[in-house]
Amino acid sequence: MPDFDDDKIAGLEARLGRDDPRFARGLEKGRPRRPRRYRRGRAWLAVVIALAAVVAGAVLRQGLLLAAGLVMTAMAVNLCDSAARRRIRPPRP
Structure with missing residues (x-):
């Protein structure tokens, strides 16, 4: 070489x-x-914790816990998306 x-x-x-x-x-x-x-190990852990908050909020009939769980779930699912982590580069001419 x-x-x-x-x-x-x-x-x-x-x-x-x-x-x-x-x-x-x-x-x-x-x-x-x-x-x-x-x-994505930590991202999946965040999804599980967030979904547990959603279920707990629904079972306990706590609207604030349910809403917080839904917001946390949306943020955790965003962590699982590898396309969001990639840098967007303009196409080469």
């Missing part, structure tokens, strides 16, 4: 190491983790 390709690859490797160190370490070991943008 030419030297300029090695420099580009080294730059990409350094940037990946800074952006997502756990993914980079996994690549070195041969067992990569999912990249950060595809990990």
